[in-house]
Amino acid sequence: MSIQEQYKKRVREILSSGAVKMVIGYQAGTTADRRRPLFIRTPEEAEKLVLDSACIANLSGYLVTEGLLSDEKSVGIFLRPDGIRSINILAAEAQLNPEQVVILGFDGNEKEVTALQGEKAKDFTAIIASIKEHAPSAPRNPQLEQIEKMSPKERFEFWQAEFSRCIKCYACRQACPMCYCRRCIVDSNQPQWVNTSSHTLGNLEWNVVRAFHLSGRCVGCGNCDRACPVNIPLRLINAKMAGEVLGAFDHFAGMSETQEPVLASFKKDDSETFIL
Amino acid sequence: MTRILLSDKLDNCVARWRKAGLTVIGPVKKETSSSYAAVEKAADFDFGIVLPDCSIKGLFFPQTEPMTGYTIKKQDIVTNDFAPPAEKRIIFGARPCDASGLAIDDPLFGWDYKDDFWFQRRNETVIVTIACTKADNFCMCTSLKLAPDSTKGSDVLLRPLQNNKGWLVEELTDRGREAFKEIADLLQDGSEQAAPLAVVPEKFNLDACVAWLKNPENFDSTFWKEISMRCIGCGSCTFLCPTCHCFDFQDEGDTYSGIRRKNWDSCSFSLFTMHTSGHNPRSTQSARWRQRIMHKFNYFPGKFSVNSCSGCGRCTRQCPVDMGITETLQAISTLKP
Amino acid sequence: MKIVDRRDEAPGVRTLKLEFQNPADHEHFKQTFRTGMFGLYGVYGEGESTFCVASPETRKDYIECTFRQSGRVTSVLASADIGDLITYRGPYGNRFPIENFYGKNLIFVSGGIALPPTRSVIWSCLDQREKFGKVTIVYGARTVADLVYKHELEEWEKRDDVDLVLTVDPGGESPDWKHRVGFVPTVLEQAAPSPDNCIAVICGPPIMIKFTLISLKKLGFDETNVYTTLENRMKCGVGKCGRCNVGSVYVCKEGPVFTAAEVSRMPQADL
Numbered sequence: 001m002s003i004q005e006q007y008k009k010r011v012r013e014i015l016s017s018g019a020v021k022m023v024i025g026y027q028a029g030t031t032a033d034r035r036r037p038l039f040i041r042t043p044e045e046a047e048k049l050v051l052d053s054a055c056i057a058n059l060s061g062y063l064v065t066e067g068l069l070s071d072e073k074s075v076g077i078f079l080r081p082d083g084i085r086s087i088n089i090l091a092a093e094a095q096l097n098p099e100q101v102v103i104l105g106f107d108g109n110e111k112e113v114t115a116l117q118g119e120k121a122k123d124f125t126a127i128i129a130s131i132k133e134h135a136p137s138a139p140r141n142p143q144l145e146q147i148e149k150m151s152p153k154e155r156f157e158f159w160q161a162e163f164s165r166c167i168k169c170y171a172c173r174q175a176c177p178m179c180y181c182r183r184c185i186v187d188s189n190q191p192q193w194v195n196t197s198s199h200t201l202g203n204l205e206w207n208v209v210r211a212f213h214l215s216g217r218c219v220g221c222g223n224c225d226r227a228c229p230v231n232i233p234l235r236l237i238n239a240k241m242a243g244e245v246l247g248a249f250d251h252f253a254g255m256s257e258t259q260e261p262v263l264a265s266f267k268k269d270d271s272e273t274f275i276l
Numbered sequence: 277m278t279r280i281l282l283s284d285k286l287d288n289c290v291a292r293w294r295k296a297g298l299t300v301i302g303p304v305k306k307e308t309s310s311s312y313a314a315v316e317k318a319a320d321f322d323f324g325i326v327l328p329d330c331s332i333k334g335l336f337f338p339q340t341e342p343m344t345g346y347t348i349k350k351q352d353i354v355t356n357d358f359a360p361p362a363e364k365r366i367i368f369g370a371r372p373c374d375a376s377g378l379a380i381d382d383p384l385f386g387w388d389y390k391d392d393f394w395f396q397r398r399n400e401t402v403i404v405t406i407a408c409t410k411a412d413n414f415c416m417c418t419s420l421k422l423a424p425d426s427t428k429g430s431d432v433l434l435r436p437l438q439n440n441k442g443w444l445v446e447e448l449t450d451r452g453r454e455a456f457k458e459i460a461d462l463l464q465d466g467s468e469q470a471a472p473l474a475v476v477p478e479k480f481n482l483d484a485c486v487a488w489l490k491n492p493e494n495f496d497s498t499f500w501k502e503i504s505m506r507c508i509g510c511g512s513c514t515f516l517c518p519t520c521h522c523f524d525f526q527d528e529g530d531t532y533s534g535i536r537r538k539n540w541d542s543c544s545f546s547l548f549t550m551h552t553s554g555h556n557p558r559s560t561q562s563a564r565w566r567q568r569i570m571h572k573f574n575y576f577p578g579k580f581s582v583n584s585c586s587g588c589g590r591c592t593r594q595c596p597v598d599m600g601i602t603e604t605l606q607a608i609s610t611l612k613p
Numbered sequence: 614m615k616i617v618d619r620r621d622e623a624p625g626v627r628t629l630k631l632e633f634q635n636p637a638d639h640e641h642f643k644q645t646f647r648t649g650m651f652g653l654y655g656v657y658g659e660g661e662s663t664f665c666v667a668s669p670e671t672r673k674d675y676i677e678c679t680f681r682q683s684g685r686v687t688s689v690l691a692s693a694d695i696g697d698l699i700t701y702r703g704p705y706g707n708r709f710p711i712e713n714f715y716g717k718n719l720i721f722v723s724g725g726i727a728l729p730p731t732r733s734v735i736w737s738c739l740d741q742r743e744k745f746g747k748v749t750i751v752y753g754a755r756t757v758a759d760l761v762y763k764h765e766l767e768e769w770e771k772r773d774d775v776d777l778v779l780t781v782d783p784g785g786e787s788p789d790w791k792h793r794v795g796f797v798p799t800v801l802e803q804a805a806p807s808p809d810n811c812i813a814v815i816c817g818p819p820i821m822i823k824f825t826l827i828s829l830k831k832l833g834f835d836e837t838n839v840y841t842t843l844e845n846r847m848k849c850g851v852g853k854c855g856r857c858n859v860g861s862v863y864v865c866k867e868g869p870v871f872t873a874a875e876v877s878r879m880p881q882a883d884l
Binding site for chain 1: 309311334506511539540547597
Binding site for chain 3: 351385526529541555563
């Protein structure tokens with residue numbers, strides 16, 4: 001039985017037994033290479049499920065939809081390891097109770113996917129630990145390496161050119177599971193922290209704010225990058241920041257549901273003293 | 277016998293127009309992105325792009341536009357109203373859907389208060405549209421009763437030649453004829469055939485959809501919640517859309533000086549209609565998606581007798597969760613009116 | 614426009630009296646303003662806010678606007694001093710057709726911070742009192758402190774040609790409160806105005822409007838004789854920016870004044 005059929009069966013089981021009230025997965029999209037989010041509420045709807053290597057999107061952001069988990073019932077969700085890390089961060093930041101999230105894990109490459117064993121986020125700790133283990137020696141993104149070789153001036157110009165296309169549609173924010181704020185700082189106007197206009201300064205401000213707010217929190221799922229309608233390589237910024245945080249604090253985002261947020265916690269023996 | 281513009285004369289045309297003081301704009305591809313951008317020579321164009329990422333709208337209604345500058349000194353406020361830069365432009369290689377989008381929005385910007393920014397740019401821009409010989413899975417102009425060779429909103433329509441060496445020229449307006457006078461000697465007579473137009477299958481029955489949308493009972497249908505459940509509430513479909521025109525005013529600066537700007541805004545955003553009191557008439561994402569569809573195919577045509585959609589398909593093509601007008605109207609087509 | 618006077622109406626609620634600096638603008642206002650219309654008031658560097666013109670069409674030497682301090686613009690407007698300059702665009706929108714009310718009895722029903730638009734109509738009628746029949750005003754707020762235009766409420770109370778019914782929500786009364794206690798729709802039903810030859814003008818928060826319409830229906834009012842004003846969020850005021858529509862109706866252009874009959878044809882979920 002293919003992994004897709006195995007999982008269809010599993011989805012039918014957990015919906016029939018009442019273990020979950022809904023399963024968030026993937027279905028066929030507009031074109032052959034596209035998958036779109038699917039909300040399965042009855043065992044019959046499981047027939048629409050598609051699970052293959054084209055299932056890329058990190059769906060965990062849907063779990064923080066207002067009211068979804070407030071009835072304390074569980075929801076099933078298809079997640080790759082990066083999505084499971086998102087669940088850990090959302091739990092650590094008190095956005096959801098991980099006990100309500102039944103994970104249908106999978107992983108794979110461009111050709112095929114395989115099932116991951118486990119049900120709750122904590123069952124995947126070993127898998128995530130091994131990803132962290134390999135993170136420093138993992139092949140770097142060649143484009144990122146190229147950017148790092150640039151002089152500060154060249155680098156600034158590179159990003160100015162990229163950000164000049166930004167139209168502030170905030171697809172990057174809305175697609176990001178970590179951008180769950182009910183009112184984003186760019187929508188706050190007393191005071192107006194960030195210019196809302198999509199001009200050179202406003203675009204730079206937004207993208208810098210986004211980079212900092214995601215430092216130590218981004219799991220590198222690439223949702224932002226894929227969502228950007230003008231193809232700004234947002235993933236590179238996040239990857240750079242994740243690398244910095246790993247090097248400086250040995251912090252790999254989403255290791256466990258009790259992991260302290262690296263930039264929102266303070267330790268007395270921190271070598272930086274500025275906060276005091 | 278028709279007039280023909282050969283590709284190898286285009287560089288000369290660009291030079292002529294630039295010499296005549298026109299900014300020449302066209303489809304340009306740069307690594308992973310494409311846009312309508314200014315060019316210096318014919319080689320800068322890329323006519324192979326099905327559609328640039330963003331529609332042509334931004335060239336007439338930019339994402340941010342200074343309206344009024346202000347300086348405050350003691351008891352005196354000095355303001356200066358901005359005008360759009362006086363710039364004559366020719367857009368060479370617009371797509372018919374993008375050009376149509378401009379014509380669709382003309383009555384909106386013209387009713388009651390006339391938007392000078394829009395109309396000055398409209399009047400000073402020549403739009404040379406190239407009929408589509410290539411479409412992708414997202415194109416849907418035919419479903420909107422338009423076509424790969426629609427002339428709506430265009431000043432000149434070019435049809436690619438079958439031999440791929442140039443275009444048949446159809447001058448449509450005085451503004452178009454004026455701009456082509458500049459290059460009249462670079463055109464030639466010919467009897468070459470135009471290449472076949474792109475085949476864009478009809479994806480939904482527009483009349484059936486409109487009938488369903490007009491039935492007030494369907495406003496409260498559970499359909500809206502189902503179809504929009506995966507919408508993440510970003511503004512990409514509205515910002516890329518050739519006809520979406522919602523905007524916001526924002527002041528930038530301090531107590532002493534600054535600029536009041538007009539910025540794109542989106543009916544997808546949750547704060548768009550929020551009242552001071554906290555009451556929000558469109559408080560859910562499904563209400564906001566309903567507004568977008570209703571506005572395009574019910575409210576807007578009710579006022580201006582034209583649907584606010586030209587079928588470019590960007591809303592689906594670039595949607596992070598693969599939603600869009602096509603899916604919604606296809607689903608509506610199957611419902612009882 | 615220049616602020617020539619300011620007044621605190623209730624906690625957080627302030628009235629500004631404004632005079633035109635530019636004679637041409639003033640002339641335009643005099644030519645076009647009718648009761649019910651609104652304006653966009655602003656401060657450079659902060660933005661614009663939409664409020665009704667709270668002064669009547671019978672007094673066009675100035676504009677009064679009343680607002681609750683809540684957002685970025687209103688906070689700055691609330692702290693502005695007499696002599697300060699603010700921006701104004703308008704008047705926009707449609708109006709209460711008060712010439713159609715001549716010879717009729719009038720009942721005004723209003724709640725909380727929504728008295729300002731009603732007050733514009735009230736004074737427009739009281740300034741030509743002889744043209745109307747009986748005038749009844751039902752006004753309520755959450756608490757006694759939240760009642761706005763207190764000095765004018767006193768004035769209306771003293772007048773023989775106005776019936777004023779004041780109420781506060783249960784629990785909102787002060788020890789010396791002599792008027793009613795209860796929600797506006799209930800108090801309205803108790804006051805039981807006759808629908809015969811009577812026009813009702815209502816304005817309040819969405820929930821009050823909803824229940825007041827039900828009460829008026831019970832009392833026998835025809836929907837075409839009931840007027841209200843919808844105050845949606847607006848930015849442009851000229852039918853372009855896309856926020857204020859309820860269904861196909863653009864509040865800034867076709868409103869803000871509607872009859873209850875018109876409101877009932879709108880999609881109720883978008884109100």
